[in-house]
Amino acid sequence: MSDGRRPAPARGRPRDAARDVAILEATLLVLTEVGYDQLTIDAVAARAGVGKPTVYRRYPGKAALVAAAVEHRAPGTPPATPPGDLRAALLVTVQWLADQIAEQEIGLLGALFTGMRSDPGLAAEMRRILRRDEVAMTEEPFRNALESGERLVPGAAELFAEIAPAIIVHRLVVAGQSCDDAFLDHLVDDILLPLLRRQ
Amino acid sequence: MSDGRRPAPARGRPRDAARDVAILEATLLVLTEVGYDQLTIDAVAARAGVGKPTVYRRYPGKAALVAAAVEHRAPGTPPATPPGDLRAALLVTVQWLADQIAEQEIGLLGALFTGMRSDPGLAAEMRRILRRDEVAMTEEPFRNALESGERLVPGAAELFAEIAPAIIVHRLVVAGQSCDDAFLDHLVDDILLPLLRRQ
DNA sequence: CTATTATGTTACGTGTCAGTTTCGTTTCGT
DNA sequence: ACGAAACGAAACTGACACGTAACATAATAG
Numbered sequence: 001m002s003d004g005r006r007p008a009p010a011r012g013r014p015r016d017a018a019r020d021v022a023i024l025e026a027t028l029l030v031l032t033e034v035g036y037d038q039l040t041i042d043a044v045a046a047r048a049g050v051g052k053p054t055v056y057r058r059y060p061g062k063a064a065l066v067a068a069a070v071e072h073r074a075p076g077t078p079p080a081t082p083p084g085d086l087r088a089a090l091l092v093t094v095q096w097l098a099d100q101i102a103e104q105e106i107g108l109l110g111a112l113f114t115g116m117r118s119d120p121g122l123a124a125e126m127r128r129i130l131r132r133d134e135v136a137m138t139e140e141p142f143r144n145a146l147e148s149g150e151r152l153v154p155g156a157a158e159l160f161a162e163i164a165p166a167i168i169v170h171r172l173v174v175a176g177q178s179c180d181d182a183f184l185d186h187l188v189d190d191i192l193l194p195l196l197r198r199q
Numbered sequence: 200m201s202d203g204r205r206p207a208p209a210r211g212r213p214r215d216a217a218r219d220v221a222i223l224e225a226t227l228l229v230l231t232e233v234g235y236d237q238l239t240i241d242a243v244a245a246r247a248g249v250g251k252p253t254v255y256r257r258y259p260g261k262a263a264l265v266a267a268a269v270e271h272r273a274p275g276t277p278p279a280t281p282p283g284d285l286r287a288a289l290l291v292t293v294q295w296l297a298d299q300i301a302e303q304e305i306g307l308l309g310a311l312f313t314g315m316r317s318d319p320g321l322a323a324e325m326r327r328i329l330r331r332d333e334v335a336m337t338e339e340p341f342r343n344a345l346e347s348g349e350r351l352v353p354g355a356a357e358l359f360a361e362i363a364p365a366i367i368v369h370r371l372v373v374a375g376q377s378c379d380d381a382f383l384d385h386l387v388d389d390i391l392l393p394l395l396r397r398q
Numbered sequence: 399c400t401a402t403t404a405t406g407t408t409a410c411g412t413g414t415c416a417g418t419t420t421c422g423t424t425t426c427g428t
Numbered sequence: 429a430c431g432a433a434a435c436g437a438a439a440c441t442g443a444c445a446c447g448t449a450a451c452a453t454a455a456t457a458g
Contacts, residue, residue: 012433013425019435035313037236040415051436056417110312112372114234127375134373163366163390165373170365173311174333176326191362195394211403212455218405239445250406255447 015058022048023055027069032107036066036115063119070108070126075133076100078140086150086197090188097137098168098179105130106172134165151198159196167191214257221247222254226268231306235265235313262318265310269325272307274332275299277339285349285396289387296336297367297378304329305371333364350397358395366390 026048030039039062045052059065079096081089108130116123138161153159167187171177225247229238238261244251258264278295280288307329315322337360352358366386370376 011427011431013435014427015434016425035236035316037234037313038316041417042415051438053418053437054435057434061416109372113309113312114236117234117237123375127373130373159389162369163362166365166369167362169369169373170361173308174326174329174364174368176322190358191394194398195390199393199398210401210457212405212457214404215455240447241445252407252448253405256404260447 019048019050019054020058021072023050023058023065024069024072026050027065028073031066031069031111032104035107036062036111039066041065063115063122066111066115067122067125070111070129073104073108073129073133075136078137087188087193090192091184093138093142094164094168094184094187094192097164098184100137101165101168102172102179105133105169109169109173135161138164152196153198156196160192163195164192218247218249218253219257220271222249222257222264223268223271225249226264227272227306230265230268230310231303234306235261235310238265240264262314262321265314266321266324269307269310269328272303272328272332274335277336286387286392289391290383292337292341293363293367293383293386293391296363297383299336300364300367301371301378304332304368308368308372334360337363351395352397355395359391362394363391 023044026044027039030043030047034043041052041055041062044065045055048055055065059068076096079092081092083089108126112123112126112130115126139157142157142160164187168179171179171183177183222243225243226238229242229246233242240251240254240261243264244254247254254264258267275295278291280291282288307325311322311325311329314325338356341356341359363386367378370378370382376382
């Protein structure tokens with residue numbers, strides 16, 4: 001999948017790698033701020049401190065630029081969980097998960113919603129990245145929490161990955177409410193724990 | 200909240216009420232087809248079989264038009280549930296709920312994502328409608344199912360309204376997969392029933 | 399009938415953004 | 429040193445949608 005073209009002997013001035021990452025990071029910033037449709041190449045170039053042709057030299061258009069930026073994005077690393085205490089581990093994990101979603105994923109979801117209609121390939125790419133990140137944000141912390149010796153239902157990790165992000169996103173977007181401590185307690189005590197513990 | 204202005208004696212040709220609803224329905228159609236940003240007044244007018252000034256005579260711009268259209272939208276009526284069988288009732292309800300969300304709500308969610316940035320008031324309005332419809336689509340059918348005599352946890356209706364739409368929306372949008380029978384069985388058997396039944 | 403307003407069609411001016419081009423400068427490989 | 433290519437700034441063209449205006453026509457109240 002790595003671009004299979006370096007036949008160009010690169011006889012002139014090489015491209016500036018620092019500008020590559022500046023463009024991608026600026027794209028992510030603008031994308032999460034104003035959404036996909038409102039994102040303009042000029043705004044990205046200005047934010048990156050770069051000329052507009054410098055962007056067009058790298059990407060043919062908005063869709064390719066956004067796809068590259070989303071691909072470049074790296075999910076944060078989940079926090080360490082206290083061993084032996086499943087409830088505390090779940091609480092720490094969903095707190096971190098809610099922060100991640102509120103800060104970054106919401107913007108990408110908006111881009112997915114709007115960009116998916118004009119470019120199905122971009123939508124598929126977005127979904128792939130979102131899935132990748134959600135798995136990284138749910139399964140690995142859950143494997144850690146699983147070492148607490150609790151008896152869980154089979155497929156508990158997949159169930160957690162299916163439910164927790166869904167409820168958090170729904171609360172943020174549809175309800176328009178923040179994920180405060182009371183809500184996270186409710187999520188863990190009334191939904192996750194009863195569902196995951198072997199009965 | 201009904202517009203408090205009829206001091207105008209209406210001395211000329213009155214507005215055509217048929218065109219009112221044609222505009223609103225066309226707006227909903229275009230909105231769910233292309234999203235909020237791609238929605239143009241010209242497209243709405245053409246779809247409604249109406250001239251562009253006829254739209255502008257009623258609404259000052261895109262935000263007000265979309266807000267009125269979303270307000271005008273009526274949620275479908277939930278299906279009757281078989282009495283005495285909680286699982287069957289839940290299954291029928293989530294099937295209908297998944298259809299409603301896939302057909303209509305997804306488009307409105309996209310509009311919410313994009314319109315919320317340009318117009319916070321519109322976002323609040325959208326959220327109000329979405330909440331209203333989700334309550335109508337979850338609580339009432341659940342009250343019916345509740346007459347089955349099963350012993351449920353306290354607050355079961357609210358829990359159902361919080362979880363079922365969230366998981367369905369998440370699957371449709373993030374996973375990009377349809378809500379087929381296997382998924383709905385999984386939703387009812389592995390998530391809803393264990394969570395709602397008093398243990 | 400007469401005044402008044404809605405309607406459709408058409409046209410218009412404005413602004414924004416896409417994507418390209420030009421030009422002078424800078425930075426590399428050879 | 430020399431040529432090739434990237435760079436920033438700026439200007440440019442074309443598309444597109446907004447919002448408004450002009451006009452003739454239709455419908456209604458009084």
